[in-house]
Amino acid sequence: MTANLIEELKQHTVPEIPLLRTPKTVQILMIRQTHDYTIFRTEETREINVAVTPKSIEDHSQVTRAVFLASKQKAPETREFAATVKEYYRKYRGQTPFTTQYDSLVDQLSKTLKKKDLKTLLEQEILECEIKDSLCRTCPRCTLFGAVVTEREAKIWSRWNIKHRIEYSSAFSLESYDLVTENMTFNAVTESTQLTGQALGTTENIAPLVNFPSIVSINSPTWEELILVIKNLIKTKSYGAEGRTKGDTVNYITGIVFANEEVLTPLEYLLELSQSSLQNVCETTYQIEEKYADLAAFKDAIRLLTPQEVEEFTNYASGLQLTAEFVAKAFTDSLRFAGQVDERARQTST
Numbered sequence: 001m002t003a004n005l006i007e008e009l010k011q012h013t014v015p016e017i018p019l020l021r022t023p024k025t026v027q028i029l030m031i032r033q034t035h036d037y038t039i040f041r042t043e044e045t046r047e048i049n050v051a052v053t054p055k056s057i058e059d060h061s062q063v064t065r066a067v068f069l070a071s072k073q074k075a076p077e078t079r080e081f082a083a084t085v086k087e088y089y090r091k092y093r094g095q096t097p098f099t100t101q102y103d104s105l106v107d108q109l110s111k112t113l114k115k116k117d118l119k120t121l122l123e124q125e126i127l128e129c130e131i132k133d134s135l136c137r138t139c140p141r142c143t144l145f146g147a148v149v150t151e152r153e154a155k156i157w158s159r160w161n162i163k164h165r166i167e168y169s170s171a172f173s174l175e176s177y178d179l180v181t182e183n184m185t186f187n188a189v190t191e192s193t194q195l196t197g198q199a200l201g202t203t204e205n206i207a208p209l210v211n212f213p214s215i216v217s218i219n220s221p222t223w224e225e226l227i228l229v230i231k232n233l234i235k236t237k238s239y240g241a242e243g244r245t246k247g248d249t250v251n252y253i254t255g256i257v258f259a260n261e262e263v264l265t266p267l268e269y270l271l272e273l274s275q276s277s278l279q280n281v282c283e284t285t286y287q288i289e290e291k292y293a294d295l296a297a298f299k300d301a302i303r304l305l306t307p308q309e310v311e312e313f314t315n316y317a318s319g320l321q322l323t324a325e326f327v328a329k330a331f332t333d334s335l336r337f338a339g340q341v342d343e344r345a346r347q348t349s350t
Contacts, residue, residue: 001316005309012258012303013223017143017337019344021165022220023298025262029255029269029285030233032068032171032212036248037184037205040072040240048204050177051170053267056275064177068212070168072240074145078131080236081228082141088327089126089139097324101332109339113156121156122335137162143334144218144225157338160345165219166229169266171212174273180210205246211278213270214251217262224330230317253314255285257293260301264292282307 014022041047049067054060092098103119110118122138129136135147137157146164149157173180183202218229233251240247257263272288273281289304296302305313320326 001312005312006316009258009303009313010223013226014220015222017222017225017333018220019337019340023260023301024220025259026218026221026226027255027257027259027262027264028216028218028229028233028253029257029289030214030216031174031252031254031281032073032214032239032249033252034206034208034210034212034249035237036208037182037246038210038240038249039203039205039242039246040066040068048177048181048206051172053172054271057268057271058275065175066173066177066180066206066210066212068171068173068214068239070170073171073214073216074168076239077232077236078141078145081145081232082129082131082139084228084232084235085140085327085330086127086129088322089331092324092327093123095324098328098331101325101328102335105332105335105339109335112339112343115156118156125156126331138335138338140225140228140330140334143337144221144229157342158345158349160341162341165221167217167219167262169215171214171266172270173206174211174213174270174278180207181205182207213266213273215264215266215269222330222333224326224333227317227320227326228330230314231320234314234318252281253310254282255289256305256310256313257289258301258303258305259293259296260298261296263289263296263302268292280307282310286310 012024012026014024039048041049049069050064051067052062052064055063106119106122110116115121125136126139128134129139129142133150135142135149137143137147137149137160142162144164144166147162149159149161182205184205216229216233218226221229230253233253237250238247239249269285269288272291273284276284276288278284286304286307293299293302293304
């Protein structure tokens, strides 16, 4: 990937997390493909969600499809994202490249908030940040995926929430429902006799190699956030219920759109793919993006990555080492944003 392309794409991100959203949007198109039997629904009943849609963008005959709900996509990805940023915070927090950036901002906020032990408090809050009732509102996970305060009196910040800047939509199976599901019985083995006895029940599973066209949209991302999201999509491979024995799902990134709006929806992406060949899905995706770019409100702001650029950028992001400087920039951006929101909240409350 050339330095010129990197610099060009950076222009479509923001240098720091803005207090107010900008129009800048990055859409990551992908195929989520099951690689094992999978139960996406985590509720006790375990039924598969279904929806009736047109067969394709031109064929309006109805087809029943399995649904991969947005919430079931987001849940494992936000957990993986949180684990990643926390792990690298632990790794670099005491190293000079990290402290050079981060500690200077901590010192400024310490004076503003009148908290001499702010660095210790921040470290404790970040390491103890937990979904969903103990969010620190200070780390990259909180500032991207959002955070709601649940305590009346927090240790550092006043009372305010963070709206998410990463958005998910439900994905629909490319194949029809009757072709992608399989009922499986389960039972328990008695340890001493190794006898199974009577079957305990039956669950309906999504079969392996079922395809769910999907889109993740990020509003006002920094360069660091975009890289982390790409890495996270590649990293996350376990979805749904009973992840101990099933649920393997792989995300294949097929397109990336930089724009001042969401150019297309996952349902539109599905219906377009339904009438196309999947032999070269990245090229097909690019043609779909071109079609919907012509329908966009702000055509001059759109930058579509070609199939070759998608491959180059995905390889660049997945192969990029998360250095102390990179991680420090991500955490410093999040801390600066939290400080700005807190200052605004204190001003409006007086």
